[in-house]
Amino acid sequence: MSDKKTQTCRILAVANQKGGVGKTTTSINLAAALAAGGARVVLVDLDPQGNASTGVSVAYDARKGGTYGLLMLEKTAHDLLQPTEVPNLSVIASDTELVGAEIELVDAPDRETRLRSALAPLQAEADYIIIDCPPVWAC
Numbered sequence: 669m670s671d672k673k674t675q676t677c678r679i680l681a682v683a684n685q686k687g688g689v690g691k692t693t694t695s696i697n698l699a700a701a702l703a704a705g706g707a708r709v710v711l712v713d714l715d716p717q718g719n720a721s722t723g724v725s726v727a728y729d730a731r732k733g734g735t736y737g738l739l740m741l742e743k744t745a746h747d748l749l750q751p752t753e754v755p756n757l758s759v760i761a762s763d764t765e766l767v768g769a770e771i772e773l774v775d776a777p778d779r780e781t782r783l784r785s786a787l788a789p790l791q792a793e794a795d796y797i798i799i800d801c802p803p804v805w806a807c
C-alpha cells in the first residue's frame with residue numbers, strides 16, 4: 669500500500685483520436701492492476717459507449733447521470749462514485765446521455781476545466797484517477 673501521507677494523486681487520461689485501438693482495454697486493465705497492487709484507483713468512463721463501465725460490471729440502470737451529470741454540475745464526483753468487485757477500484761460510470769455534453773458545453777466558459785474541477789475532490793482519497801476517453805475528442 670502506498671504511503672498516504674506523501675502520495676499525490678496522478679490523473680492519467682487514455683486518449684487517442686482513432687477508435688478501437690485499445691483505450692478502454694488499457695484503462696480497465698491499468699486501473700485493475702494498480703488497484704491489485706494496493707493503490708486507491710478511480711476509473712472515470714468519459715465515453716458514452718460506456719464500455720469501461722461494462723468492463724467493471726456496472727449495470728446499465730446504475731449508470732444514469734454518470735459523467736454527464738458530473739460535467740453538467742448536476743452531481744458531484746462523490747455522488748457518482750461506485751465501488752466495483754475489485755478491491756480499491758471505484759468507477760464513475762457513463763451512459764449514452766453523455767453524447768450531448770460536447771454540444772451542451774460549447775458556450776460554457778469553464779468547459780476546458782470543468783472535468784478537472786469536478787474530479788478535484790477525489791484527489792485527496794485516490795492514488796490514481798484513470799480516464800477512459802472516447803474516440804475523436806482531444807481529451
Ligand SMILES: Nc1ncnc2c1ncn2[C@@H]1O[C@H](COP(=O)(O)OP(=O)(O)OP(=O)(O)O)[C@@H](O)[C@H]1O
Nearest residue numbers: 686687688689690691692693694715719801802803
Ligand atoms: N492488446 C490487444 N490485443 C488484441 N486485441 C485487443 C487488445 N486490446 C484491445 N483489444 C480488442 O480491440 C477491441 C477494441 O478495444 P477497445 O474497446 O479497448 O478500444 P477503444 O480504443 O477503447 O475503442 P473506442 O475508440 O471505440 O472506445 C476490443 O475488441 C478489444 O478486446
Ligand SMILES: [Mg+2]
Nearest residue numbers: 691692715719
Ligand atoms: Mg473505448
